[in-house]
Amino acid sequence: MPDYESHDFDVIVIGAGGAGLRAAIEAQERGLRTALVCKSLLGKAHTVMAEGGAAAAMGNVWPEDNWKVHFRDTMRGGKMLNNWRMAQLHAQEAPDRIYELERWGALFDRTADGRILQRDFGGHRYARLAHVGDRTGLELIRTLQQRAVAVGIEVFMECKVLRLLKDSEGRVSAAVGYWRPSGEFVIFTAKAFVLATGSIGKSWQYTSNSWESTGDGHAMAAWAGADMIDMEFVQFHPTGMVWPLSVRGILVTEGVRGDGGVLRNSEGKRFMFDYIPPMFAAETADTEEEGDRWYDDHTNNRRPPELLPRDEVARSINSEVKGGRGSPHGGVFLDIASRRSAEYIRRRLPSMYHQFKELAGVDITAVPMEVGPTCHYAMGGIRVEADTEASTVPGLFAAGECSGGMHGANRLGGNSLSDLLVFGRRAGIAASDFAEGRTGAPAVADGEIAAVFAEATAPLERSDGESPYDIQRDLQETMQRLVGIIRTESELTEALVELDKLEERCKVLSVSGPRTYNPGWNLATDLPAMLTVSRLTTKGAIVRRESRGGHTRDDYPLPDPELGTVNLVQRVTTDGQYTLDPEPLPQMPAELRTLFEEDAH
């Protein structure tokens, strides 16, 4: 077996985005020996790209707002498939988590009377997103990063974790990985592990996600035997850049629409008025005049349809483009230039202004942007207990995007940053409790460690095999084409066949060069997770024969009330087989159900 370095802690957190940082801070502050392990440099995780804001019913702009309204918006946005208890905890605790960031140094934009300003976003009844211009994610990650440093958390940067290993009693006991700079192996043993590894979006061709979003945590949990839920629900954000091709998929914040931007087709028409679904008709404006009045008067007007939940808007854009009414580069127009002053746009949306100016040569204060759907967020993930974020594997917790349940079939914009904080903290508490209660030193078998090392180094020892870049490109093309925004049974079945072929090709991967900072090798070690999450997504998508939230089936265009009562639970068996079982959703208590009965009138 190759030499390796080893470290022992009470709690290991894998992933240093918002959820991982928040979990680690909590565990460290509770006195546990805590370490944070991340694939990039500290402060570069995908949270940094979040733009619009963090949703929390603080009621600073609209005193009518409260947690019940936020809870209701979240459940309806998720097409009622959310874990109700997670949605409740999220809505109740988000304001405290935002105020906590302020005590740690975050500088949010302010109201006239000096409180935290809140902005409008799709699916939220009231202006609810605490924000800093359009760089809220940067503010959040920097605040947490600085807090993590202040409380003295050990951070292991540029370390890729390959596998989680369990002891003889089935408790997760070690994380095996390697340093990207040196290529040397490392093992972290601990009493409790928190996965906070973010998204799976890199399996698609056009995505807002960075190279890191390869579903490492999703896959490692599944390989360790954890239940996975709702994996078919992948959010395609309605507005990504479409041109130049090299930037296709990069996010354009929903804040553009929250601040007055509208969507138009090639005929100049605000087409979203044609796509208002019955579920949201009662609260959506049906004339442009009413929609425009709403920005200043939420009480007497209904919201414009551009601010419907993301799944609705993404599907509508897709239809317009397919109907031949798209923009020159295959998107639609997002116009804020004709609706707000240049000064306002530059102040509210500075990074969008910068991004379009520098990457596309487009001045968004003068002309419309071209935008189209981009793979953005995984609603599904590791099944967790609502209050503790415990997975179904002892010693393993999950928070943030790699966990499932909170967002149901579709996530509302702004609910991700608050999700990270609320459930990152809760995972930190529960992991600490678990670690304190765990007896005996964590132990794993040498043979299992050696097997992980051998699998990781195999591509380096092979020559004339498959290039990891070729497999990644083919995987992305497959998922984009066959498991994209609109799905159908024959294409999903074809995707499974393609995934089988890709998996075979992965067995003969070869990479050249040394182990030190070798991106080809790094990618080769990311591919197994990418294939696993792609397979989970596709299998779930086949069985969910309905259209709901982020999952749209061309062959089953309507929601199925039966399927609306179940999570699709998937497991990977020890011999690599995938199983799938529908299981009933947790039942919402009667007092919360009444919040939805108001819809009747």
Added chain:
Amino acid sequence: MADVTMTVWRGDPSGGAFTDYVMPAVEGEVVLDVLHRIQAGPAPDLACRWNCKAGKCGSCSAEINGRPALMCMTRVDELPVGEPIVVAPMRTFPIIRDLVTDVSFNYTMARQVPPLAPRAPDAPDGTYRMMQIDVERGQEFRKCIECFMCQDVCHVIRDHEENKTQYAGPRMFIRFMELESHPLDTNDRRELLRQKMGLGMCNITKCCTEVCPEHIKITDNAIIPLKERVVDSAYDPVAWLGRKILRRTKRSAAEADADAPAKTHPTSADGPTPTPTAGIAASS
């Protein structure tokens, strides 16, 4: 379209050289796109950092045609046509491999900044009131994406490795100024800045400001005001007398210094020098 020639530094701590890669030009591409195509083709092990590819994370800093820039925000069609594009790693930091450097110096310095110590809340519910105009000063510095190009270009450390033990650099100076101007903060870091962070070594050439991709006025809005405040604090006799006889609202430098987490943290700069292999935690 014509071909694009990219001249990329390849090597490791033992040495290296520039290698030419000739790739077909693609409309609208940035330098990072071309590097990605080189990775997927002729040089699969070409090392570079990147994450967001939208100028928001500060990972892909390099020296392009001799000037520090983000590779994801540098469009190929804005560079001189027909000439090779020279891409080199940041010179101020030790090489790990190819375009990847060991930037742990910056993380070590960040650990020595005494954190925010907020004043008592303004409202009975524990919340604060701050005016937009007051948060905007700090917000300018919080735009920093930690690309470390200001550190790279700063001549105090660019060719003077020995200064790194006593010089925080422009990135950390804006962090100090951010805290100094923070409406809630009660810490006083001025003596720490003067005695240990090397603020006096900066001689205001503004190179840092020129390369900042976020257009933060590092010199004018952070370093110069900090220098003024430090001088006021150290040498003004009235202020000195005031500190002696009046009740202090801010803590002394010694107290602020003692508050810095680096002093107690096992992975501080007091320990062995971190190796690139294990990032900032390698010394534990």
